[in-house]
Amino acid sequence: MLKASEEFQQTDDWVRYPTNSQTPTVNADSRPDPNGGTTADQVGLTANTSARLQQTVTLSASTEYTFSVHARAVSGTVDFRMRNITLKDAEVKTATTTGPLTNGFTRFTYKFTTGAAGPYELALQNDSNATAKDVIFWGAMLNQGGTALDYEYAAPTTGGSAPAPAYAGFGDAFGGVTAYYSLRKFTEAETLNAIRVRRSSDDAEQDIGFDANGDLDTTALTTFVNADVNQYTSDFSSTEDLIETNGTGAAAQSVGGVDDAYKFTTITGTGQMFTGPSPFSGKGGGNSFRIQADVYLPSTNAEIDKVRIWTGYGAEIVEEITTTDSWVSVDQTVEVVNGSTLRFQAFDGSDLTPTTTEANVFYLKNIVVTQTTADGAVTTWYDQTGNGNDATNATESEQPLVVSGGTLVTENSKAAIDFDGVNDAFAISVGITSGFAVFGVYKNTKDGSYLLGSPNAQFGRRGTSEYRFHVAGSFSTNGGAHSNNQVLFTGIEDSANATIYANGIQQAQAASVFSSDTLTLISRVNVLGNIQEIIIFNSDQSANRGTVTTGGGTGIEGNINTYFDIV
């Protein structure tokens, strides 16, 4: 089923990733093979966890297959992965020089069972330690069943072209990335998470990954953030826990044929008279709550003839009860912006501040408050390269939002992370040395705040509304008029000069004597706006920067613009 079983150099069958840099090498027919010939290929896997040779095959549904390959190390031992990229599954294999087959080869096998019928991408891939290594491959094969059948040669494809991958991320095109923070998937060859999110309703956290298109899995994100969370359930069978104003409460009351109810008794006098829990404390901000309650209003009250259920703010009224001498069930959803308490408030007609001549009463039971939307704060923006440079913030008030009031934050129709311009930021620790490059997609309207920074470094928007690419004592590049819209920011230090580009257009350049620094912050001095992607190379990317054209472009900037559609 696989083509080119001994010709790993045939790129129409074995596609090499990344495609533009750190691409694996294949030295064809350069090594002795298990048959005593010299048809084995030495494959150089680059220092990149997603470096791989990949072939697409069309398979049947719900069928077991065995993928096999002969391999040996050049010296010592070497780890590689056999992977079904489509199934997001892999096994690590260790090749040696002393395998049981002729010339020290071992035949490695990897079994998997398909889901739906269709194309599947199989790969021989670097393992997860991302060191460059040479592996000698020969005789790859795929057959149905749970064991590898006797090896049979399969010729390469003649004519045609290499198949397009199901998804090609930035990391499938460009190698050597030091840190990659994005809301799009870095590579199809790894199972990755984009962010870790804390929902405001109960502070629970969850990792969020990507959908089949390589976009942030916004369905999983909003499902998690907006999951129903109970904020209050009453139990008045023996005690009551409501907060009364100008009145008193009592549990375990019976009225209208119902036991274990709560009874609110007003003062005799003038004032706002209400009772209730505080389920919205710190949870409002535009989020929605389902309010359920049973209310009983006696007709024997001297003055109180209405119970309003609300938060105390005029726009946040749940319902008004005027029916007397029977239990009324309420089930409404309300958006809470300002309120913290759920008030059951006594009215005399429309009078919010009634005067009572005697104790008036009403009864409550079965109060349930369920939060149905929330904010989603980003606690961790994962470095998808596997280099472990995750961006984090453990402090609640400094975590930017990816869901606000239950709604996904977007910029130009794609998911974005919203920084408040006050104190939102992430801590990072990414070393850079002379010859480095940074790329960022963001919108920032606040002067004197930076996409990236350190105590020495400021990459972003200068206090004078210019672009700024600056490391104190090393280079200070300032110029152009910083956009107030989404922009592709590029800063490249090539050991001689430091240059800023915005949307592919050079803004400023200055000489550099930069040696080294460690970037410590995303959103230094607190960006006011949205960030969608940050890519850091600790290597000069002048040759790969490319161009930006409307809707696309070439090189790194073209890749970014094609996805985010900035220009």
Added chain:
Amino acid sequence: MWYIGTREEVTAYNEKVNEAKAYKGSITSNWANPRQHPDGSKWAIVAHSTEPDEESGLTLVEELTEDWTPIEAP
């Protein structure tokens, strides 16, 4: 909204909020980081909407004034 006071006062306020929140996520563990005024004379901390300062006498302000922003290198 921000509270302004001494370092000890804002630190105590933060600890109070942390106790009330009892964070259960694996990452989040802190309400806010106190911020020192550039002249070193006072400290500020973000006020929590449901945890008012009722004891230490912190001053509540809507926003921090511009003098709280550190002066960046030219």
